[in-house]
Amino acid sequence: MSLEARTQTLGQALLAATRPGRSLLAQMREQLQWDEKLLAWAMEHPGLRTQLFRLIDTLPALTGSGEISRHMQEYLDQPEVELPELLKHLIHFTGRESLAAKTAAQTLTTAVSTLARKYIVGENFAQVRHTLERIRRQGMTFTLDILGEAVLSETEAQGYLQKYLDLMTQLAGVDWGCVPQVSVKLSAFYSQFDPLAERTTRIRVTQAVTQLLRKAGELGVAVHFDMEQYKYKNLTLAILQEVLLADEFRSRTDVGLTVQAYLQESEADVRELVDWVKSRGYPVTVRLVKGAYWDQEVIWAQQKHWPLPVYRRKSSTDANYEKLTRLLLENHRYLYPAIGSHNVRSQAHALAVAEALAVPLSAWESQVLYGMAAPLAKALVERGYQVRMYCPYGELLPGMSYLIRRLLENTANTSFLRQRLEKTDESALLAPPAWAEPTTPLPQIESFVGTPDTNFAEPGKPEQFLAAITQVKSQLGQTYVLPHCSTERLLDSVNPSNPTEVIGRVGLADATSVQQAIDLAQKAQPVWRQTPWQQRMDLLLKIADRLAAQRPEWVAWMALEVGKPIREADAEVSEAIDFCRYYAQMAEQLERGHNYDVWGETNRYRYQPKGIGVVIAPWNYPLAISVGMVTAALVTGNCVLYKPAEQSSVIGCKISQFITDLIADLGLPAGVFQGLPGWGEEIGPLLVTHPAVHFITFTGSRQVGCQIYAQAAQLVPGQTHLKRVVAELGGKNAIIVDASADLDQAVQGVVQSAFGYAGQKCSACSRVIVLESIIQPFVERLWAATASLVIGAATDPATTVGPVIDAVAQERLQTAIAQAKQRLTLVGERPAPAMGYFVGPTIFTDVPPDDPLAQEEWFGPVLAVLRVADFDQAVQVANGTDYALTGGLYSRTPSHIQRAAEELACGNLYINRGITGALVGRQPFGGFKLSGVGSKAGGPDYLLQFVDPKVVTENIQRQGFAPVAEEL
Template sequence: MFDPPYESATQAIARQLLAATRENRSFLAQMRDQMRWDDKLLGWAMSNPGLRVQLFRFIDCLPALRSKAEIARHLQEYLGEESVELPPTLKTLLNFAHPDSMPGQIAATTVSTAVETLAHKYISGERISQVIKTIERLRKERMAFTVDLLGEAVITETEAQMYLDRYLELITWLTEAAKSWSQVEAIDRADGEVLPQVQISVKLTAFYSQFDPLDVQGSRERVTEKIRVLLRRAQALGAAVHFDMEQYMFKDLTLAILKDLLLEEEFRTRSDIGVTLQAYLRDSQPDLQGLITWAKQRGTPVTVRLVKGAYWDQETIKSAQKDWPQPVYAQKSSTDANFEAMTRLLLENHEYLYAAIGSHNVRTQAHAIAIAESLQVPRRRIELQVLYGMADKLAKALVDRGYRVRVYCPYGELIPGMAYLIRRLLENTANSSFLRQNLEERPVEELLAAPVMADGEAQKQSLVPIELPFHNVPDMDYANAQQRDRALKAIQSIRQQLGKTYWPLVNGAPMPTLETIDSVNPSNPAEVIGKVGLLSVEQAEQAVQAAKAAFPGWKNTPATQRAAILRQAATLMLQRRDELAAWIVLETGKPLNEANGEVSEAIDFCRYYADEMERLDQGVAYDFPGETNHYRYQPRGICVVISPWNFPLAIPTGMAVAALVAGNCTLLKPAETSSVITAKLTEILVEAGMPQGVFQHVPGRGSVVGAYLVKHRDVHMITFTGSQEVGCRIYADAALLQPGQKHLKRVVAEMGGKNAIIIDESADLDQAVQGVVHSAFGYSGQKCSACSRVVVLASVYEVFLNRLIEAARSLNVGPADAPGTGMGPVIDAEAQERIRAYIEQGRTEAEVALEMPASAIGYFVGPVIFANVLPTAKLAQEEIFGPVLAVMKAQTFDQALTIANGTPYALTGGLYSRTPSHIEKAQAEFEVGNLYINRGITGAIVARQPFGGFKLSGVGSKAGGPDYLLQFLEPRVVTENIQRQGFAPIAGAD
């Protein structure tokens, strides 16, 4: 993709620039033996990949550590000889017996000082006075600047307002300081035009804590007003504003907001505004072309800062985890080639867009210069940019060549700046980094070779890092406008289908009933989703007899045929996924983002259990001389599935299809409040080819029909998900041998939890607060896996609690079908009253830290947080199943584990920690079926995180795991003596 017309000029300019960057290299070589510790750390990281990982993980953790002893302990945990091979100097430094010893103190001081020194290389100042001093030095070197605030991980609306206020204050300080600056012709004027001396760089997402591509209108409204305030102040004081780009998911919405805003009459003639594009994105060229078209319409240029991109690892990991097409180029050469193509496109349209070429690659900058000089691009319309502390010699060489050079200057404290520092260290030490390759004195021809687009890179592709035995279906990506619009339209479409009557399915036909109930929208109970017929006991008996009659044929149906029906059901779900998500939103009040994941889970259950049954159907052969031994499985018989409302599609699908593919005839009795969705599941299973009598949809009163089916003598198995009270009753009833019953019933029961997340002193609190809020208040706390307790170590308790309160306060509580809703209603009036009763009980046990108001229309309960909760309180012991969170304090990590384990439940748990020994201890001692470390505790994925607990959280194997189907099968062994008159076939003989 390089352009031959500019290649010879690019090579010539690049060689000149490269020579300038390599001056005094021999002097540096002489000083190598006297390197400071910060240089040693970088050198070791470049030479040892294993040490690089552990060292950077320690650096990430360092700002959270509050004493020299903690630093010394973490040094040994991260860099101990068991973790990685150490250079002799570092091994000697870490050779201390106790973290609080004098050698430990020395090691902690040495390394922490080195890391601070490293940080100060890339961060222009922790205080504004330091930044101004840095800027004034840069101006003396004839370099312009742009200042960026570090730590914009905005997770509360308080922080979003603080972000705006800090930038308004920053503009004031900088423009005030600028009054005393003498003019520097190279950077303050161009083509007779006076340029702003002050420029700031901001990130759009930091203006609104709930910025969400699904909520286009809400995000636009909340962000745009803050941008207007910022741009007005900047104009009044004479400062320029540049908008940075972040993760891919925010790109399209960011560009759309800026394009609309900058067409407003007030801002349309402003040329002191810029936007960033990232060349590592496969769709960055179309984005640039779109900006060119837009700029022609606008009539006044803005600046496009072209960078390669800083989130490559994050984007590749996220796309792999979600099975989404990879948005970034896989090869560095492809990014470089795309960058050069975009540079040419940008400079060829310099009358519409100004170019800011951000790169530390000598060839990249030389290529831009070659094009600019060939096209005679005016100096106002191009500038070259570098990051503070990187490529200083290149920047000087560019200045000496007569170009305006701007230095990107991050500013802020070390803790919020740590993520930025890690990105810079990764860039400096990566094998593909130009800076590293130049430092290693690679051959000039290799360094300056024209980049080439790798084969197959032009189209977005899915990237799976390892060969997986099972591939999960991707969730819908609501950052994609087409997918988002289709999902939102489905909700409106479904609204035209409300109010229909859904009869039970018995023996392959709808069965009218005397009793019906209205299934209503929890966000608006006046909206009837559908009428559902409820079976009588007599009708339930007909269903049992139909299943009994169908069982022999289904049992003898080959497993491959049963699996094929499940795969067809998965295909139908995939085709109807937007519709199914819409039904979930409207009938159970689950916001669309979460309904999206639930449909994926249902599809995964169908496909995974189909695969698993075919595997199990092969059986196991143990052959010995003279005999064969075959270990095989057969179905149990009739299975009753009693499903909950909180996962109205995924859980009934998983339980039902597991029973069906194993060869059991299955009766699905759903929760009354989600029976329309299970009626839709029934439609899909019938269309997929499920024979009559094999699967039946039997909605009915749990206390009547449910109890009757559990006790029925012809039922072989009950699979239940719901409350502990009902689950224990089912377990007891199923254990009673009924007259004429010739088998013992199998019960698989998942009965909820009182799930805890531990936050220790080394935790990333940005990550921890977001994870706890999502885990506690996602779907209004109505997941069996939801976080209802947080155990926080005392040293970080107050800081964590304050941010947690503000983050929960920032949630948008409203109707589930509103795109901006972060938390919807609870399921019904009974749940609402039960939760409110627990809140009143909680007032007598603990301190109310937050109680958010909620709409009187619908079954809403706002987020509630109790602080200083005792481990023995009801709030800390009983499952509430609502948006109520108990926060407890622990003095030590061992005490935190004791508190977390101190309930009768053992379902899910979480830990936020960057201390290896704490992580190891939690893995061994945290009594939960699913332990999540440094992530939220909800959202288990089929085959990746098989789900289920023990103690009073349930009995049975994990759903979505390799042994789940075994519960629905009876194992048999058939042994045959194959001798005849003293002879037997020889194994393997023809």
């Protein structure tokens, strides 16, 4: 009998043993329990499925029947949600505290708790023991997984490890008649788990794994290591392979790891594992699963513009699964295959392959999830096969995210279990999976496709950037003197992580330099103005290509000169490239202009350059903002005088040099673009007030920005135009966290937004406004996560918080923190390294809304926590500053999300995500009030600020005739 024929025979037998008496959708018309009704409705109504699962996800945060009933109405009583009649009657009530509302809330809570108990083996060890003993009586073994919150801090990571040590001790105290097994996730052993920080991550995780394996060996408990998101895969495998080759653990066979068949690299991973286990000399378990994060992987890859790591079609994953099943079973002498699936076809194929290869029954096993495929597991056991049940345990509410994944899997159109319940034709259920991967890429829904950041999970990528840092370090201390600048007046730019290290010496411009540069610009402006739009667009594309080719070097310069950590510097290079390409794309639209012709007359609306522009750039985004402001002015036909910040003067010189070189390659005069590094207070006013200057583009402090705005408004002798000022002046940005928020997301997002780049972003979160009902658990986790951040030199891949920019900033922040301690409640202050301009992340709580910390931009790693009674007060407090740049909300309450979108005063509002890292063409950036003036950078109307519109109307009628259509 052929392998396929045997698969069909075994499949038919398993289907017969697991055949349900009635379809679930038919049963929904009968007296089912509420939990079964919810599943049936979700399968039948796609709109209800989405909203229902969102509501279930929110339940852990809701307290009281009033809040639950309110959220039921907000999520389910929507026009796009098709409600079954029974559910419609349940939620159509008036008053949150009415008897109907309380009944609805209790019904939903009971139904969801019942659902959760179907997938979770217990909330305490007594319940777990009872369930596991029942599983053992059914002839199956088990693996136990602890559910819980995300690991955001080292306190939580240590707690995760301790829970497993305690669990293994409890398991060892019971005679199970088999070796008990636990399943763990490596990323939970270290809160800063990061492929970029490979060395540090390896050290910290290896310590935890070593402790776990030692204890497991003492107690006689097996350990299996789960696989998580794709970004963790390579580092997870590398750590486990290294640990399990150590002399202490090399002979251990009670360990295992996991392969996900939906990953395109999975076959290569299995073949590598086979070679590795052969060299090890002792077998390990390899659990084969299809994968649990498909949607997340697709979304993440599309957002980041990275290649898709998973197969796009379920049938392709199934086909790959069968290929890997055979590969594992062929190597059963070296490893122990564990085939995890609820798909009867997949399990039948495994049985057929095992028979064909004469694999002993003791040499492999099948695995299923608790609550997902009990009839299949029973059928396999009755036929003499080894079956292990994967058993999550823990409190129901922390386990809600696990429940959502199971519900999504059960109700998906491609789910085998759903197809089985819906009475899909059995021949279709058992048909061989077809390889159906599309050859075309996923369609882009963005009009502008941005540049991908570096995926540091790719092998060799971190090393590439570390090598660039070493190379750039060999160039430190050089002198940079641009045209017009002095060779005698030099500025030393130092490394804020190590101020004894001079990055470079820069020749400074003075009043004479400014006048010489303006003279050249005036000569070049007529030439540049007449240069075709396409040629100017090509310049931007060449700048983008040069930046892309030199990405690691630019990252190194930013890490060294302005203390920007590697990952954030990498994102800044992407942003600079995107500015170039996006503005080139926008310029193409400007070039076309608009035609408003009528009979006998043409009306042409066109754009012309303003003239000479001054760009005054900041130090915190020395590459991206500089390049963005400069290229916007250049592509619209204006000559540019560029003054970089003193603290990033070496990077400014390098930008000036390579843009000047590219312009020279076009055969254009040097005056089109000129760099003028210098002291801002010395040459800034000269540039701003010069009568030949038409516009000023500035990013920096409110004080300087307002001064520029005032100076530019003054008409001076020889000036025949009004100057345009485009200014971004910072913010006092707030994130609101309400009672329905996912605290895992909220804590992580606030920490990243507040302390990324040491809080030195105009978009950084400096205020977090928290409802008092959740402020205690939020602040506790917030500080624990903050206390776990790695503070150090920006060139260290493990660093998450680098230095502040210079001694002045350090002293200003230290003084302000010391004064704040005298009037505010300090949550915690991280100690900072002695060498360098470091300020440890600091958090104050119960900060009054009118306190200087809640009103003034401190521009550093200092966060104010403000307590509010309700959402109304939260909105009022958030809007109670002079700024309106960025804002955020963490909430799962639809009405709060809608109100935030309408009422929060900020130019960029981010909901349920961090508030920094705006992307060109996707999240155009800029604010209002005292956060600045002008259109949003990286937006469709930004270039309009650098041009003057002009309409040309021509009468084309001559002697009674005009070029018109002959027929009407």
